[in-house]
Amino acid sequence: MNRMHYLSAIELRDAFLKGEVTAQNIAQHFLKRIEKHGSALGAFLSVLGPRVLLKAEALDKKRTHGKPLGKLAGIPIAIKDNMHIAGEITTCGSKFLKNYKAPFDATAVRLLEEEDALLIGKTNLDEFAMGSSNENSAYFPVNNPWNLTRVPGGSSGGSAAAISARLALLATGSDTGGSIRQPASFCGVVGFKPTYGRVSRYGLVAFGSSLDQIGPFATTVADAALVMETIGRSCPYDATSLDFPAESYKLTQDLKDIKIGIPNRFLENLRPEVQANYLSAIDIMRSLGATAVEIDLDILKYSIAVYYVLATAEASTNLARFDGIRYGVRSPSAKNLEQIYDFSRKEGFGREVKKRIMLGTFVLSAGFQDAYYKKAQKIRSLILDAFEKAYEICDAVIMPVATSGAFAAGAIHDPVEMYLQDIFTVPANLAGLPAISVPSGFDSEHLPLGIQIIGPQMCDVSVMRYAYAYEQATRLAGVPPAFADEEP
């Protein structure tokens, strides 16, 4: 079992259930991998060694005593460090929360543990989930396993890198504007963002409340579907969670009678490599039985502006609670109340976070709210309308995930250029639609590319199904050479 990190999550779980490997072996194996590769990648902010070994021991006992075991039994899973594991530190990649102990479990985390998953560590992220490259973590950046000088994408860079390098077999991320899909694309793994409200946000530190969703990273679509079966259910503690029972994800291998929507005009200026990759993905889908239809999503050219108005507005209030009063780091140089606020937030927040809070405050402020916040809300409805209309004639919209393969760390300085990295991903957040990134090949620098499948609201199962069909026909996921070890 030295090569157990090459298995899919389902395969490893089945091996555990059959008794071919113990949970403790699994835990030790992956802990060793994390120790070996951790600093090169920067994927983990904390490793839950003692905790996971205890859980593994208990799980082994359960199995030997013939007790029923959960759907995720024995699978090592990494949790993005903006979701609570009760009693463990949640840093959100920020100095502000470096000592903050989570008082409760996120619902998604609790559901995973109830299915006997082994929570192995908290992964690195852009601070407070704000970023597209994981260069904004207050601790250290994350590097792309395919090329350590490249970014893994963000904000869930740590989770994507951990899966890509097989330091865990499942991971959770959060996606507000593409923070699961874009790093999945950059790191050559599967990343899924559910319909808004499909997964509970309870215990996820909020960034953009009407945009955020928790979703899985995995090496295969079937693994991602397994996580969705577990966490995709109604939560009584989240008023925006859909009042819908959990679903079974039946996966088929063809796309017969499926119509795929191609927004040609919106995709006019793709880089040649990305365009070629995109077109070849469409061809493969056609060969599986799909018909391509042209759709009009021109309105999406405003999505980045709309997104950065609405997300930062919500974030500016969501992050107002970080004030050094009740928890988090209080500035030692603060001598009065005003200074507690001003200095704690000055010292606790990184630059990108400060920028976004100020931007969000600006678009909500008196005299500007109509022109920015309210206008953006109206354009958001137009985007929702455009997708509704498109889905009258197609079952899924196909788009690239990112505008290129992973870029170099420090390569992008202009804020708008950085924001435009999300141009293909934010629309699904604005419209609350389920969307997945599946590995679709490599660029000329042998960096992964991904193809994005977006479905109508509440069609999470369909999106997974289409992705599975494409994946089975292409099998383009692979292990980055630097992490292709024959032993832990």
Place this chain on the structure above:
Amino acid sequence: MADFDRQTLEHLKKLCRIECDEAEEADILNSLKRIIEYFAQFDEVQIEKGASKHSVLNGMTGNRWREDIPETLLTREEFLSNAPDQIAGMIRVPPVLKTQ
């Protein structure tokens, strides 16, 4: 749109209670200027009267609310264990002028 300048930034800092050092401030000012210029594209979009009432909460039916049953989920001990400063069961801060 009106100029986004240092004065605007100072006002925003007060509203969202953040201080910055000089280097940060210059960079933030430039970035925000740039981003807000980018938002000018909103002027291209015409909104007809009675724009769609669509929202991401379309799938909601009925009210999401709860029964009036009290539960003490957070003990004082747990709450204060994360506190930067506390006294006699309360969060402690420097003396405050009664302004609210």
Place this chain on the structure above:
Amino acid sequence: MSRPPVWPASRRHSRMRSRKRMKDLPYDLWEPVIGLEIHAQLNTRSKLFSMAPNRFGDEPNTNISYICTGQPGALPLLNKEAVRKAVQFGLAIGGKISHFSTFDRKSYFYPDSPRNFQITQFESPLIRGGAVSADVKGITKTFQVNRAHLEDDAGMLKHFTNFAGIDYNRAGTPLIEIVSEPCIHSPKEASAYAQAIRAILLYVDACDGNMEEGSLRIDANISVRPKGEQALRPRVEIKNMNSFSFLEMAIAGEVSRQIALYLSHPHRPFLELIPPGTYRWDADLKQTVLMRTKESADDYRYFPEPDLPPLLITEDYIDKIRDALPELPHNRFKRYVSDLGLTEYAASTLINEKALSDYFEEANAICKNPRLLCNWITVEFAGRLKDKGKTLIDLGIPSQHVAKLVQMIDQHKITSRIAKDVADEMVESPGMDPEAIVRQNPDYQPMDDTASIEPIVDQVLSENPQSVADFKAGRDKAFAFLVGQVMKLTRGKASPQVVNDLLRRKIQ
């Protein structure tokens, strides 16, 4: 040597006027324009968006949860009982319940705010319109309500010499904020309006109305204008008053201050004289203290709360609540006056405390003598209980006992004088049946048989010939004196009826 008049003789003096001479202002030429915002804590068991217990007076930070301490990752969840109570209140004031209402975030930084934003209803409140009637100096006035909505309360900042402590027990408590139209024109009207609102909140069991505990807090927006002027002048806000007498004092003081300013500076622009600002009522200093001027006011940046879907209220839901509404205070007031014959003063004393009014109704159902009963409850017993600081209900005197006492008087089983003594004993030993008290004390037994009283009447007549003569000469007072003498000798036990009859017979 008489003091020269201050007003209107010398206008120069008026510019140096001290606060003591405010009473000399020409009030009848000026009209105060007042709007009240009342924040009432709903008496639900748990908080508005947090499941923590909604209780007053416990140890700091023992009634808290994730949402009301602003923990990251926490989400608000609406308490359906709070909505029901708010809708009840809205119907009780004849307001319109919105079928579709939403919540908004109101941003401001302050340590008692767990998230540095409050969840309120700015754009579309739950209740619009409505009115309350209240008795002001004998006249029934109707005051219009503009709107009422739900929002969550802040925690408490406790001030000490070298530090401040924050207690989040109160953070997240459900509040209903009730905003009147600026249709109140005097301190007394303000107080009457506020008391009427409080009474309704008590009647629908939405709030416990405990002013000392801060269950009801009142903000007043005050401006003045010359009578007849339509436009509104700048106004000042006084926040957080939790007593009706403070409310009246604060409003009266502010109205005087504003009038004096306008009079002494007739040519200055209004906004210069009365810059809009927020004041706090300091209960210890008994005066208003400036909190902040409008320049430094917050920009609250209201926007829709993304964590809460809109609140949808159906006609069905409203109908069910409307059907279950109790009799409302002003209707009860009218019934007491027209059907039961109580004076307006007596009626308003009863209805302002629902518990007392319910007690009265219980007792009246038995003794069926509302006027006498009301007197015993609001005057006789109230007087005896004043020193104890308790009410009849607190003391545990059942309404049936008060009813029986009244019945015994009505049925001439005891005289009013004896009844007073019995009442004293009832207060000393709450729960003791007055019939038992009377049975056990021979002094309380009525003396109504002619045979025992007659000799005493004879005795009094023979000892007071002058009074007899006076009465025969037409002096009624002399008769009352003779009755009194008989009562004295029988130690109040003789039936006044019998005494009267006997005396008249014997004198004729």
